[in-house]
Amino acid sequence: MADLSVNLAGCRLANPVLLASGTCNYGEELAELTDLSGLGGVITKTITPSPRAGNPAPRIVETPAGLLNAIGLQNPGIDAFIAHRWPFLQKLNTRIVVNIAADTVEEFARMAVRLDRLQGIAALEINISCPNLKQGGMAFGVDPASAAAVVRAVKQATELPVIVKLTPNVTDITQVATAVEAAGADAVSLINTLVGMAVDVNLRRPVLGNITGGLSGPAIKPVALAMVWKVHRAVRLPVLGIGGIRTGRDALEFIIAGATAVQVGTATFTDPNAGIAIVRELHQYCVDQGISRLSDLTGSLAT
Amino acid sequence: MVVDEWARVVRHRSVAAGIYSISLEVPVIAAEAWPGQFVQLRLSDGIEPLLRMPLSIADARPDVGEIELLYECVGPKTEALSEIRIDTRLACLGPLGHGFTWPDSAHPSILVGGGIGLPPLLFLGRRLRAAGYAAVLLTGARTGEKHLPVAWLNPAASRVMQSTDDGTLGHAGLVTGLLDAELDDVAYPMVYSCGPRGMMAAVARNCRVRGIPCQVSLEEYMACGIGICAGCTVPVHRSDAGTHSAYGRYERVCVAGPVFDATIIDWDG
Numbered sequence: 001m002a003d004l005s006v007n008l009a010g011c012r013l014a015n016p017v018l019l020a021s022g023t024c025n026y027g028e029e030l031a032e033l034t035d036l037s038g039l040g041g042v043i044t045k046t047i048t049p050s051p052r053a054g055n056p057a058p059r060i061v062e063t064p065a066g067l068l069n070a071i072g073l074q075n076p077g078i079d080a081f082i083a084h085r086w087p088f089l090q091k092l093n094t095r096i097v098v099n100i101a102a103d104t105v106e107e108f109a110r111m112a113v114r115l116d117r118l119q120g121i122a123a124l125e126i127n128i129s130c131p132n133l134k135q136g137g138m139a140f141g142v143d144p145a146s147a148a149a150v151v152r153a154v155k156q157a158t159e160l161p162v163i164v165k166l167t168p169n170v171t172d173i174t175q176v177a178t179a180v181e182a183a184g185a186d187a188v189s190l191i192n193t194l195v196g197m198a199v200d201v202n203l204r205r206p207v208l209g210n211i212t213g214g215l216s217g218p219a220i221k222p223v224a225l226a227m228v229w230k231v232h233r234a235v236r237l238p239v240l241g242i243g244g245i246r247t248g249r250d251a252l253e254f255i256i257a258g259a260t261a262v263q264v265g266t267a268t269f270t271d272p273n274a275g276i277a278i279v280r281e282l283h284q285y286c287v288d289q290g291i292s293r294l295s296d297l298t299g300s301l302a303t
Numbered sequence: 304m305v306v307d308e309w310a311r312v313v314r315h316r317s318v319a320a321g322i323y324s325i326s327l328e329v330p331v332i333a334a335e336a337w338p339g340q341f342v343q344l345r346l347s348d349g350i351e352p353l354l355r356m357p358l359s360i361a362d363a364r365p366d367v368g369e370i371e372l373l374y375e376c377v378g379p380k381t382e383a384l385s386e387i388r389i390d391t392r393l394a395c396l397g398p399l400g401h402g403f404t405w406p407d408s409a410h411p412s413i414l415v416g417g418g419i420g421l422p423p424l425l426f427l428g429r430r431l432r433a434a435g436y437a438a439v440l441l442t443g444a445r446t447g448e449k450h451l452p453v454a455w456l457n458p459a460a461s462r463v464m465q466s467t468d469d470g471t472l473g474h475a476g477l478v479t480g481l482l483d484a485e486l487d488d489v490a491y492p493m494v495y496s497c498g499p500r501g502m503m504a505a506v507a508r509n510c511r512v513r514g515i516p517c518q519v520s521l522e523e524y525m526a527c528g529i530g531i532c533a534g535c536t537v538p539v540h541r542s543d544a545g546t547h548s549a550y551g552r553y554e555r556v557c558v559a560g561p562v563f564d565a566t567i568i569d570w571d572g
Binding site: 022023024025029030032033045051052053054056057058059060061062064065066067069071074076217218246266268269270271272273 | 305307345350351352353354355394396523524525526527529530531532533534535536537538551552553558572
């Protein structure tokens with residue numbers, strides 16, 4: 001029996017596989033189709049201070065080995081989240097990470113204060129990397145000083161572990177990672193989607209209503225791996241690897257490159273059971289390789 | 304109950320120009336399927352194509368454990384599907400979404416289909432008739448060779464009328480023209496429609512003006528099909544938009560639909 005558990009900023013996860021924000025909504029739909037309790041955790045779709053309607057259609061398009069989306073953080077807002085979504089999530093037998101985004105540092109802090117009062121949240125994930133918003137969103141995540149300001153404010157507002165979700169749409173992701181580490185972040189997750197675009201040549205128009213979107217899926221995995229490796233070397237914080245993970249081998253690549261845990265996103269759209277299958281494959285790998293503790297592999301890349 | 308079932312391809316054939324019928328052995332889905340619902344078919348275990356393909360159920364036969372899907376070959380994904388051979392096994396997630404509801408009266412309802420919007424209406428017509436309701440089917444296509452043979456349409460309705468944009472088969476003009484003439488003549492209790500957005504918008508407008516209930520089955524680009532990605536939304540009219548509902552002025556087609564009461568769709572949005 002291999003030990004798949006990991007310690008993420010003081011929070012123990014049964015295994016290192018979490019469902020990524022924006023790819024599992026608030027758990028209700030997937031609970032019918034997969035065993036959420038078999039995962040390391042579930043990360044909610046981003047919630048914002050007020051409800052957001054999201055972007056006009058089309059919001060998604062498939063690209064080679066990838067998915068381009070511009071949903072626009074459609075969500076019910078923190079009030080409705082607490083009233084209508086949290087009661088269900090709270091009862092799930094898995095770790096729940098709540099992902100938050102806001103337009104100002106003060107709003108980030110106010111959300112953290114309110115969520116701090118709920119019983120049972122494992123951690124907050126700060127989304128400073130959504131590429132599909134006109135303001136806020138990625139604007140914080142591309143500037144180390146702004147990112148650090150958000151993290152400081154949230155850390156002051158809550159006792160919960162704070163994970164900062166980083167954008168790859170920067171010149172040097174390690175600069176943002178080191179800035180949020182200095183500001184008190186407990187972990188970083190990366191990468192959010194890469195800005196991308198698709199064009200309809202018959203209409204000579206962008207395919208997406210938002211013109212540009214965020215690219216996810218296997219197409220971005222090599223980019224994500226390189227960034228996880230760089231950030232792992234640059235900071236002492238645990239790293240959650242994200243980007244095109246759809247098999248146990250994909251997850252292992254991230255873990256070996258430096259990830260303490262991984263997030264599965266787009267793969268769940270094709271297979272609602274993808275996360276659970278990855279957990280099973282990780283366990284089988286450990287058995288086959290005679291590895292007693294999977295966490296020993298984190299950052300074991302021989303270079 | 305939604306299941307991810309291993310489907311075996313039992314039949315796969317061309318039924319009109321570029322239009323194919325594929326029958327799958329999926330006993331659980333066949334037993335549960337309701338007209339208007341769809342399945343998500345996985346064409347590859349690999350990464351091309353990455354996402355499943357949503358297809359409306361054209362018929363379900365619990366007695367033999369089969370469903371039938373109809374599709375038009377229009378792009379790389381449907382071309383890949385058209386090459387799938389008999390006895391191939393594919394992961395099939397379903398039945399998904401909310402389907403049609405019955406009319407208040409057993410008087411004939413009208414089913415209005417445009418192009419490849421026909422499949423859910425064929426399933427609906429069969430089930431309506433099996434339940435003792437009557438149905439009239441109006442179907443439009445660009446040209447005659449794009450029409451399904453009448454033998455495929457007859458089980459779904461007691462009367463079938465066809466139109467073509469180019470006049471090569473049936474009524475020359477849009478299927479909405481046929482609908483207008485019918486609604487002028489007879490008081491129908493319900494109009495069901497599926498097809499291109501512009502056609503459904505015209506049908507919905509016509510029904511609203513006449514005060515006839517209308518249900519539409521929407522087709523939107525989908526990723527997950529199960530309500531977790533929020534990619535397939537449509538604008539809706541709703542008084543509480545953006546306050547209590549998670550999805551505010553945009554509703555997810557895959558779980559709230561694909562069948563909607565036509566009056567809640569914001570056709571201009």
